Amino acid sequence: MSLALGVDRSSPVPLYYQLAQQLEAAIERGALTPGSLLGNEIELAARLGLSRPTVRQAIQSLVDKGLLVRRRGVGTQVVHSQVRRPLELSSLYDDLEAAGQRPSSSVLVNTVVPASAEAAAALGVAEGDEVHRVERLRLTHGEPMAYLVNQLPAGLLDLDTGRLEATGLYRLLRSAGITLHSARQSIGARAASAPEAERLGESEGSPLLTMERVTFDDTGRAVEFGTHTYRPSRYSFEFQLLVRS
Amino acid sequence: MSLALGVDRSSPVPLYYQLAQQLEAAIERGALTPGSLLGNEIELAARLGLSRPTVRQAIQSLVDKGLLVRRRGVGTQVVHSQVRRPLELSSLYDDLEAAGQRPSSSVLVNTVVPASAEAAAALGVAEGDEVHRVERLRLTHGEPMAYLVNQLPAGLLDLDTGRLEATGLYRLLRSAGITLHSARQSIGARAASAPEAERLGESEGSPLLTMERVTFDDTGRAVEFGTHTYRPSRYSFEFQLLVRS
DNA sequence: TAGTGGTCTAGACCACGAC
């Protein structure tokens, strides 16, 4: 079929991005089937009235997403559906978005405290400096799923409980002009201490899944330090990993 | 300083790649310091005798790696060192490379067996079809660290123990003409069963870190299914996560 | 040999951010 691709040159959306979105939508709805060839770039460019580099940029963005594969001498193919499904490591946005989106997440603690040695090291501030500390309990179906502790340098942004529950940490950070860049994460496991078990409705010594994370903005500042514990019967980290070629 | 950048046009290595490597090396050795501006693209292109798109391609590849940040109206800056350190999720290459590289990893089982329902579903073969099954124990400092079980569709490649220990799964896959594309992973935790505890030198009921993975090649075939258990006192998953912008 | 993607050029204009 002909796919009905076409770009709107009066739109402020970049041409390559428009094309990428249309291709992605076509893949998603099955108009482009797994393994099928996309047709050569020159012809596609001519058909759309675009230059080849622009078409290439669109295709490349989908290759980077893992949706397409290019092979020299063969062409550009749609990857098979089992491969393509999701998504990046969800935990960052998941945890930071949290409140507001999911009614089953509640803010238990929201205060300013002196930084512990651990938090100070993670955030790159001096021990004893003021940091915001937020503790949240995440519930699913009325049962505790995770206990989330986030610490942020004080003065980075307004963090009142109302806005936090309504908007989520991620949007508060964005609206404060902070551009997230990267995060360092560590996922492990350990036996629950008595208070940890109590908080999550487990028994002492039962296994917990743990995640520690430091998030950086694009200036290299640490903007968030999270130490989270999850009930392994109710949560696991699922993600897809693209192989750098 | 002037950085002594320059490209070799007689080399088969793409110009943008040469430049990217030189910039990366300069960042790595500190010749380009965190936060410092790279200078505008046009001037850099002129200095190197390259076109601007080529220079942009080099820079873009480092932006994608998280080493550089671009801001309109400002310029291209080196990311601060704390942000830049590692690496993708290590576990895939780590586990697949395994033998050969690390003398402390031994192959315990290497046979062909009928696929269990679980393995069949993961690999996209019929239940009872033949699959290779490899079980390895990973040691550090003489102590068990992880128990790795990998299953592969039979007939995909030669898998004798000698080659496996000498080369590692990853290279065997590559040398069989298989191009890895992506992997789906799930990380969780659970209490150790008696045999699991035995294998890893833990006690029954103690917490284990678990990882399940299905790896796909660029044709969409599932080429590997791994179910691994780790001693949490000796192993955790460490990785950096770049925020898609 | 024919067809594909991979790389590269030498320009152009625009949008956003800093000042």
Place this chain on the structure above:
DNA sequence: TCGTGGTCTAGACCACTAT
């Protein structure tokens, strides 16, 4: 206002794959 990166064009030649 000015400088930066963001986008786009219309070509070119090369390298690899398949047949």
